[in-house]
Amino acid sequence: xxxxxxxxxxxxxxxxxxxxxxxxxxxxxxxxxxxxxxxxxxxxxxxxxxxxxxxxxxxxxxxxxxxxxxxxxxxxxxxxxxxxxxxxxxxxxxxxxxxxxxxxxxxxxxxxxxxxxxxxxxxxxxxxxxxxxxxxxxxxxxxxxxxxxxxxxxxxxxxxxxxxxxxxxxxxxxxxxxxxxxxxxxxxxxxxxxxxxxxxxxxxxxxxxxxxxxxxxxxxxxxxxxxxxxxxxxxxxxxxxxxxxxxxxxxxxxxxxxxxxxxxxxxxxxxxxxxxxxxxxxxxxxxxxxxxxxxxxxxxxxxxxxxxxxx
Amino acid sequence: xxxxxxxxxxxxxxxxxxxxxxxxxxxxxxxxxxxxxxxxxxxxxxxxxxxxxxxxxxxxxxxxxxxxxxxxxxxxxxxxxxxxxxxxxxxxxxxxxxxxxxxxxxxxxxxxxxxxxxxxxxxxxxxxxxxxxxxxxxxxxxxxxxxxxxxxxxxxxxxxxxxxxxxxxxxxxxxxxxxxxxxxxxxxxxxxxxxxxxxxxxxxxxxxxxxxxxxxxxxxxxxxxxxxxxxxxxxxxxxxxxxxxxxxxxxxxxxxxxxxxxxxxxxxxxxxxxxxxxxxxxxxxxxxxxxxxxxxxxxxxxxxxxxxxxxxxxxxxxxxxxxx
Ligand code: HEM
Ligand code: FES
Numbered sequence: 192x193x194x195x196x197x198x199x200x201x202x203x204x205x206x207x208x209x210x211x212x213x214x215x216x217x218x219x220x221x222x223x224x225x226x227x228x229x230x231x232x233x234x235x236x237x238x239x240x241x242x243x244x245x246x247x248x249x250x251x252x253x254x255x256x257x258x259x260x261x262x263x264x265x266x267x268x269x270x271x272x273x274x275x276x277x278x279x280x281x282x283x284x285x286x287x288x289x290x291x292x293x294x295x296x297x298x299x300x301x302x303x304x305x306x307x308x309x310x311x312x313x314x315x316x317x318x319x320x321x322x323x324x325x326x327x328x329x330x331x332x333x334x335x336x337x338x339x340x341x342x343x344x345x346x347x348x349x350x351x352x353x354x355x356x357x358x359x360x361x362x363x364x365x366x367x368x369x370x371x372x373x374x375x376x377x378x379x380x381x382x383x384x385x386x387x388x389x390x391x392x393x394x395x396x397x398x399x400x401x402x403x404x405x406x407x408x409x410x411x412x413x414x415x416x417x418x419x420x421x422x423x424x425x426x427x428x429x430x431x432x433x434x435x436x437x438x439x440x441x442x443x444x445x446x447x448x449x450x451x452x453x454x455x456x457x458x459x460x461x462x463x464x465x466x467x468x469x470x471x472x473x474x475x476x477x478x479x480x481x482x483x484x485x486x487x488x489x490x491x492x493x494x495x496x497x498x499x500x501x502x
Numbered sequence: 503x504x505x506x507x508x509x510x511x512x513x514x515x516x517x518x519x520x521x522x523x524x525x526x527x528x529x530x531x532x533x534x535x536x537x538x539x540x541x542x543x544x545x546x547x548x549x550x551x552x553x554x555x556x557x558x559x560x561x562x563x564x565x566x567x568x569x570x571x572x573x574x575x576x577x578x579x580x581x582x583x584x585x586x587x588x589x590x591x592x593x594x595x596x597x598x599x600x601x602x603x604x605x606x607x608x609x610x611x612x613x614x615x616x617x618x619x620x621x622x623x624x625x626x627x628x629x630x631x632x633x634x635x636x637x638x639x640x641x642x643x644x645x646x647x648x649x650x651x652x653x654x655x656x657x658x659x660x661x662x663x664x665x666x667x668x669x670x671x672x673x674x675x676x677x678x679x680x681x682x683x684x685x686x687x688x689x690x691x692x693x694x695x696x697x698x699x700x701x702x703x704x705x706x707x708x709x710x711x712x713x714x715x716x717x718x719x720x721x722x723x724x725x726x727x728x729x730x731x732x733x734x735x736x737x738x739x740x741x742x743x744x745x746x747x748x749x750x751x752x753x754x755x756x757x758x759x760x761x762x763x764x765x766x767x768x769x770x771x772x773x774x775x776x777x778x779x780x781x782x783x784x785x786x787x788x789x790x791x792x793x794x795x796x797x798x799x800x801x802x803x804x805x806x807x808x809x810x811x812x813x814x815x816x817x818x819x820x821x822x823x824x825x826x
Contacts, residue, residue: 201507212506242614245542245641252540257506273569291640318613319721370770370778373539374508374605429540430637432611 200376211261239326247301249428310439331390353468407478412485413446455489537571543634544610560587563630610726617694619645624701731755737820756810774812788820
């Protein structure tokens, strides 16, 4: 069942995805190539309403400063007044631009930097005691669409989610988010499932991936069914007072997941007790029973250790 | 990574500059020599002042150069009859001193959808307005700035502002002999204007009332209130969850007394505006003296909630039990 699972985004374990504010991993270059291809085909995956320019520069600054500090071997940032030089070695980029002057970049500031950052990004304007999805770049999503949600507020874009509204979860979550402060980012994990290791499960491309759900059989669960975990973080943007919401997606097959006995056992229990509304909403209905049956061998009623890390 | 993630900043008072008879400017640099976190128009920091056995924490608007990450500046008006924060800054803090300050917090941010920004400052309320004007200049957005003070001598930064902003800047004297009114200004604005006001209670209430009557959308009226916590007779508190019994002194706020006892409720503005410190009241004797702008009149009357950053308990046998 859903909960308001929010915690400070502080470093946890060396080598884990929680070590640095923005995780860069071995899929970096290929995911960035993928993003460029998706954007070529469908430019509406990246949008920014006119009043979101300041928030775009905030986003660029946050990601550049963070990556240059965390991964100095890959990224460097040097500043001479408002003249900035950004080097991204894995992608072969060495650009000089004037901070704050969009005409000195090949794209708007948000698009420029998020074409070089793994994960999707929503940039929220904060006003009238609400958050508004007024900019973003979304190419690796779990069946929602930026083009549909652009301009909506927190309650509007969450409208399709079952049960959580009635539990008061979104009210409490919004109150928390409105008060996220500069210097104190927060995070939460969200999950769903995907057939095959496909990052782009967008409504725009439903015709390409929707039918995969019908290809699961009791025999192929291990290799076909993937757990999809999103690391979502929340950042106050100091120039615009907006909020940045990066969604970083990680996929793992049932086979690989169950090689960690604790994970196989836990997922069996979570899927087994998932309310029908959530099975339907997450799109698991056609293959969840086969998956639960496949995972049952990992659950002997044992106790599992606290936390998400392997024992 | 300290500019991106962190809690507090260890700062050195690099310089103290007298601005008017009763206003001094304090410039802070980071102790480790690095950069300060970015801030924008309307942001404030909370300065911690170790005053005897207590720590005072006062919010001050940032008003240095928003493009210069090497330092922060604040301007402090000395309130002689106040509880002590501004007196401490004026009398005890010396150049070279070390002070702890918070990351910037912005409860008075610009509305980016505005077609025009109308900035109105009264007296020391000029400080957040200065950084807002800088932000607007930097982004080349249309704005107009009005500064109201009792006299030219009392108006901090008057010359600088009029030079920097030229015809965007307007100064008005308001005293016994000269009753400048904000109403005509508010009633002659193009659709899509956002108004920002910081200054004395009366001025801000005036702005809110006029805009409300004229049918301005609530989201276009931005008010920065920094109430100083009220002083009053001492009283006692019981913290139910933390099982502590404490006394709130005459010149101390309930929040400061709770912090002194080692319990740390969340806060942002320390001025009764943001709602962060909201605390459930279990029971009380005497009367609750609410000074905040956050709780509704019904909530205040219910006696179930209090904002400990500014409110107190008064009357006979004043005592309160809090859910903390
Ligand atoms: C401002 C930041 C956030 C953004 C931009 C965002 C965006 C979204 C979007 C686009 C969806 C998909 C809705 C659909 O089906 O069309 C979603 C789902 C959801 N969101 Fe958020 N969200 C945010 C913050 C949060 C927070 C803080 C919570 C905390 C409880 C939360 C809880 C959920 C839940 C439970 C779902 C359903 C997910 C599932 O079961 O797969 N969201 N969100
Ligand atoms: S801290 Fe803002 S209302 Fe008390």
